[in-house]
Amino acid sequence: MLFSDQIQQEIEPVWQASIQHPFVKEIGEGTLPLENFKFYIMQDAYYLTHFAKVQSLGAAKASDLATTKKMNVHAQGTYEAELSLHETFSKLLNITEQDQRVFQPAPTAYAYTSHLYQAAYQGHLGDIIAAILPCYWIYHDVGEALKDKQPEEPIYQEWLNAYGSEWFKNLVKEQINHLNEIAETVTPAERERMKNHFVISVQYEYMFWDMAYHLEQWPGDII
Numbered sequence: 097m098l099f100s101d102q103i104q105q106e107i108e109p110v111w112q113a114s115i116q117h118p119f120v121k122e123i124g125e126g127t128l129p130l131e132n133f134k135f136y137i138m139q140d141a142y143y144l145t146h147f148a149k150v151q152s153l154g155a156a157k158a159s160d161l162a163t164t165k166k167m168n169v170h171a172q173g174t175y176e177a178e179l180s181l182h183e184t185f186s187k188l189l190n191i192t193e194q195d196q197r198v199f200q201p202a203p204t205a206y207a208y209t210s211h212l213y214q215a216a217y218q219g220h221l222g223d224i225i226a227a228i229l230p231c232y233w234i235y236h237d238v239g240e241a242l243k244d245k246q247p248e249e250p251i252y253q254e255w256l257n258a259y260g261s262e263w264f265k266n267l268v269k270e271q272i273n274h275l276n277e278i279a280e281t282v283t284p285a286e287r288e289r290m291k292n293h294f295v296i297s298v299q300y301e302y303m304f305w306d307m308a309y310h311l312e313q314w315p316g317d318i319i
């Protein structure tokens with residue numbers, strides 16, 4: 097069995113719960129309150145900004161120039177495709193400069209990005225790809241699960257189109273293949289470490305939906 101399938105199976109219940117999370121379901125049905133989506137978009141812009149830097153750390157840790165280029169193309173894609181989509185949403189959702197000024201990453205967004213940096217700074221390219229792969233793969237599966245949905249809210253339709261696209265599918269395939277290639281060249285202990293990064297990221301993906309669904313706050317903002 098492929099390494100990617102092995103590690104995905106280890107965390108299958110959380111994977112499925114993520115795809116069926118109420119936040120995701122309500123996007124498909126068009127019933128998610130825009131307040132929650134606005135919260136998600138702001139947190140996700142923070143997340144993606146750091147995600148692109150982690151992709152670039154992957155480029156820096158690659159052992160050949162072709163891989164460096166590939167990882168940089170992925171970082172560029174995060175900027176051009178995903179973050180620019182966020183800029184469009186920011187206008188539609190009326191995210192103001194004041195919103196941006198007072199923005200704080202929520203606990204889960206902060207913890208998830210910290211996990212990615214931890215994997216990136218302490219590990220090699222295989223650790224980085226293992227940690228960032230759930231970000232690609234789960235959104236791809238969400239795009240597939242909701243591909244026949246036609247939410248009335250145009251913002252949700254556009255979001256679904258992005259993650260159900262051929263472009264996104266190809267990026268996911270490329271990273272899965274890359275992970276499997278690296279897994280064949282490393283020691284069992286390194287594979288175990290890669291699996292742990294992957295499993296933690298899968299759990300953070302679930303927590304990220306949950307964060308936006310419940311408008312997660314720091315205790316200091318409530319008490």
Ligand SMILES: Cc1ncc(CN)c(N)n1
Nearest residue numbers: 140143178231232235304
């Ligand atoms: C938290 C999160 N994970 C994944 C994706 C899809 N790249 C995203 N935009 N945000």
